[in-house]
Amino acid sequence: MDFKTVLKKLIDIFEKNKIDYALIGGFALGVYGVVRATNDLDFLIDKKYNTFLKKMMKQNMYDIIYESENVIQFEHPAAIFGSIDFLYAFRKPSLEMLKRAVEKNLFEKTIAIKVLLPEDIIGLKVQAFVNRPERKVFELEDIKSLITANLSELDWEIIKKHFALFNLATLYEELKNNYGK
Numbered sequence: 001m002d003f004k005t006v007l008k009k010l011i012d013i014f015e016k017n018k019i020d021y022a023l024i025g026g027f028a029l030g031v032y033g034v035v036r037a038t039n040d041l042d043f044l045i046d047k048k049y050n051t052f053l054k055k056m057m058k059q060n061m062y063d064i065i066y067e068s069e070n071v072i073q074f075e076h077p078a079a080i081f082g083s084i085d086f087l088y089a090f091r092k093p094s095l096e097m098l099k100r101a102v103e104k105n106l107f108e109k110t111i112a113i114k115v116l117l118p119e120d121i122i123g124l125k126v127q128a129f130v131n132r133p134e135r136k137v138f139e140l141e142d143i144k145s146l147i148t149a150n151l152s153e154l155d156w157e158i159i160k161k162h163f164a165l166f167n168l169a170t171l172y173e174e175l176k177n178n179y180g181k
Contacts, residue, residue, distance in 0.1 A: 001039060001082030003027065004107050010041075010084075011113055013056055020046040022101035023115045024087065024124055029142060031104050032118050033149035036142065040083040044098060044116060044124075047088035057084070087124070093165060097123065100158075118150040123162030130166045147179045156180055 014021050023031070025042025045053060050072070054064070062074035062084065075083045089095050097120040104115045116124070125143050129136040147154065156176055163172035 001041075002080045003041065004111065006041060006081055006084070007106065007111055007113060009060070010043075011111060017052065017056075019049050019052070020089075020098050021114060022098055023113055024121060025085070028115050028121055029146065031106070031115050032121070032146060034142065034145040036145075040085060042085045042087065044089050044094060044101075045086045046095065046098060047090035050088065053086060093123070093162070117155075117158070118146045118153075119155055119158035119162070122146055122159055123165075126162050126166055126168065130168075143175070144179070147175065151179060154180075 013019070022028075022044045023042070024044050025040070026036050026038025027041055029036050030038075053072070057064075057074045060076075060081075061078075062076050062081070064072060065075045065083075066073040069088070071085060071087050073083065073085045087094075089098050097116055100117050100120060101114040102117060103112050105112050122143050125139040125146075129139040159176075160169075160172055163169060
């Protein structure tokens with residue numbers, strides 16, 4: 001996948017149409033200093049734009065490969081344009097995440113993109129392993145890496161709220177005690 005080309009195109013469309021979005025997933029981890037291989041792009045997007053999103057992706061020759069109430073996944077027939085997943089924000093916590101997203105510069109400051117805060121990426125990682133317990137070890141490694149790489153800037157109260165949503169206060173306390181000093 002040509003990440004730079006795809007990101008530039010998507011961001012231009014999002015900004016031109018005033019779409020609420022934020023980069024998430026493996027590529028967002030890299031923005032915050034956590035190197036992990038990824039072969040797709042992942043975004044959080046306000047669900048109210050789902051009709052626009054489908055139309056825009058179709059115009060750019062992407063096919064829907066999966067769709068549910070919470071997520072839609074697209075794939076382009078040309079590998080250079082790759083796969084793009086969109087997680088829908090429509091509940092209060094995810095809409096708040098979008099509001100907190102910050103602009104970051106990528107590719108030697110040639111692209112400015114909105115990215116979720118590390119705290120909110122952690123929240124999505126928690127949700128991921130709650131929904132798919134077999135991914136817990138993998139997601140916890142990403143969480144620990146995000147914490148370690150961004151320790152001095154983290155807002156532990158935001159992180160605490162994410163863990164509380166899933167009744168994981170004990171795990172939160174364990175992470176805070178091990179990393180939050």
